[in-house]
Amino acid sequence: CGFHLKGTSAFDTPLPYHSWKIDGGSMQRALEVVLRRQPDVVVDIEQPDVVVKVIAATQDSTTSSVDLSGGASEYLLSLNVTVQAYRHDQPLGDPIQVTVNRYMDYSDHEVLAKENEQNMIWHDMRTDAAEQIVRRLAFLPVNTTE
Amino acid sequence: LDSDRQQPIQIEADQGSLDKQNQTTVFTGNVKMRQGTMYMNAARVTAHKDNAGNQTIIADGKPATFGQQLEKDGMVFGHGDNVHYESQSGIVTITGNAQVNRGGDMARGAVIVYNTNTEVYTVKSAPKGRVHVIIQPQQKKK
């Protein structure tokens, strides 16, 4: 049905640069973990080919549904990340903006446990956002000017 | 300058004629008149002196020009189609695209009446014309 192993077909786009540095703030760990999984990539050296800087990473949670007594029963968690790549201190390509949303069931009975669960969900959302950002880094323009 | 009045008047012109009877001289053709620091160039100049010694000078030209060194500082000069100067009153009347410049200031209009002693001037505009005046910033006097 036309599926090939990723990386073995013509239309595959590997990362165009070899060495990277992440200036990621709250997204630092997620971006580093996902970037280190890419084939032959070096992360965190002094003179990288590309620096990936997180310009904005905002986390919002709004009440998305309520129970019969009007209390919040579900929160919509949205993570909005904007990243800009730089090469020789010049912006490389357009800023990359990714939004990740998750719904989380909430109950006032286990507020501490829900706090822990919410932190786990934010962690998974950061990983999802990092995967989308790294995939889009593959489409950065290649300029070989040294 | 006041001392100009005591200076002799030199006049150059293509022709000159003297009407002794009413003491009027008329010069025509590229007339250049000097008296001390005061000068006047015009196509035609009529100078008249009454027995009390007051002079009346009328100059016509396209335009007639004149000028004089001022007591204080700077020069006053101007031009116009017709310039009429009465030494007794010290008033210069310029008619026909008249302009007077004085130490950077400038006034331009249809008719300018300028009193060389009091430096009071009025500028009239032609029926549809306008008057233009330029005033330099004040140098602090005292």
Next chain:
Amino acid sequence: ASPLSMGEGNVCTAPQRPKHFVKPVQSSGESNPGTDVTRVVADDVNGQSQVQVHAKGNVIIERNDVTLNSDWADYDQQSQIIKAGDHFTLDNGESRVSGEHVTYDMAKSTGVGDAGRFEMEKDNRRLQGVGDEIQMGGKNRYRLQSAKFNTCNPGDDSWYIRSGSIDLDYDKNVGVARNATLVFGGVPLFYTPWIDFPLNGSRKSGFLAPTIKGGSDGFELMTPYYLNLAPNYDATIRPHLISSRGIQLGGDFRYLQPKYQGQLSADWVPSDQKSSHKNRAEVDFTHTQQLAKGLSGGIDYHQVSDDDYRRDFWSGDSGSVNLNRQAWLNYHQDLWGGTFDGNLMVQKYQTLASTSGYKDQPYSRLPRLSATWNRYFGNHYAVNVYAEATRFEGKETGHKDWLNKYPNGTRLVLFPSLTADYSTTWGYVRPKLSFHATHYDMSKQNNQDKRSMDRAVPLLSVDSGMTFERLWKTRNMHKGFIQTLEPRLFYTYIPRRNQEDMPLFDTAENSFTYDQLFRENRYSGQDRINAANFLTTALQSRVYDSTTGIERFAAGIGQRFYFQDDNVKLNENTPKNKERKRSDMVAFGRAALSNHITAESKWHYNQDLKTSESYNFGIRYTPKPGKTISVRYKYGRDENLYDDVYGKMRSIDVGVQWPVSRNYYLVARQNYDFAHSVTLNQTIGLEYQSPCHCWSAGLVGARYTDDYKKRKTAVLFQLQLRDLTGVGNGPLSQLGSQIPGYSNTYEVKH
């Protein structure tokens, strides 16, 4: 004298729209004669050289960037003061002033004009006004005496503010009006002895929109004042008259410094006729600070005086009954080739009881000290060590008059883990080995005496997956989509440890979602580690744009297979879960069909009961700001209905903001639960934006529940004046923000 009315009536639709409020000056057309040189053009001029000039007959005077037109003008060259009259217009390069007579000092650019009209247009913000007298103090400071002014386009005086005097300071960008009356459509609406307002957009706006509300608490009027204290401090005073309760005084104080920032808000109701509580109040304080390199801290403190406060003083968002009271310190630094993150935190929730008195007060953490050390070894290996020491106190549940207390205690946790990652472009295997050690010291509580317990358990998990891709080409070759197919296997082995009699500080079972399939422990927190010998199988697929990599679609379905029963329970009385060979099945789907349409859905199939546990489907269409429709259908077999009652819930939530005509916006929301045929919340509103974009008004009605079987209604009217009143912080936008994709009518450009 020129009429003091603001304009020739409300005509601002082209083409009769007047271009200017003050007729522009006529210039001499000559080039600039030089700095500080004055040019006078008139019908007649007389004067004395270097002393004074008197011009008559449509006089034009120009000097630097000041241009004055008048019938006549006297210019005293010594003092450089011009007197002009019978009618003048003066343009100083920033603003235009016209009137009958003016005295203007060319050197200092100061002057006074009478029966004046004033117009200022600066970085697309306008201010126009008339005044008996207009004082000009330099280019950026003006005072209009007994003035009328507004911020509308020329010719539009649908509203204006009549005031004894207004001072405009375009250096500090603040305008101050004294004994001012807002006249709207000719009707004096609102008086204030003193009000200041911003002259540019950078600061929070001053004169916040007055809001009128009706509803369960009778008539309410809110008239906020904004105080522009300093470039990085500001304050708002919010007097709020509630007819059935009395006066509520509110205030916000904000501060913004390079190293620290925060906001303190407080509301106080001295005596509330409608409730037994006296001196009711709410305090909200948030503060964050960068203390030193790598060291930051903060406070998040919310408190109310009594359990019913939030129900009685509706703040629009139902929110949680647990109010966070917390202070923390974070520390970050590189350490031993990795990164070290420390956190010291104290937290004590204020828990509000429901009207039935039911209360579930969680443990307080006084304090919690936690640290994480993380280091990579090449790209394949990483070590992570998590350590935590916490003192838990004060958990109480039940009816608020006879709460049963839970034992206090301290807990130490040490949780090192080693992860390895072997990846190629098409696949990965990620084993993870970790070891969870916990020590409890419990103090005496009613029948349980002092005791301490330990638990140590190893955890092993292996995450693996493959990625297949294929290209969908559209007609034009270069544009296309790539679809991935990602099978994924996640195995976990955790030996069983008896934990039933261990305390429950911050642990509960996570809700069963697709992401939960790939977590080793089904419990959150540190108090329960489930026994595990299971394999999660899942299939995921994504579609992304082949030229940009932007993800357009993602979906996944997964299930777990248990090789061994997990009988670790929260505590003795949780029902023992049945022997299960297979877990429930969970699936999700997310799509950004175009830049305007997004959809998401989730399905949770209960394997035991052979029925759906829960599912939802939502779609949102937002073609442009001001136009959005969202529909979400949600079903839950066993939802928490209220207090500790559970049951079925099937609800639909529709939100709409749509222009119904050139200037009218419909705002509507309906959140209805079919299972109990009850409306959870309902909003219907109409927002009108004046054709001249100078003001907008919103009338919104809302019905919502704030307690079981209790409905509350509120009807809200809010007036917003362009560039003057707060946008986005009024109750109208709080209401609007509950509609996904809502945008305030001011962000909508026609």
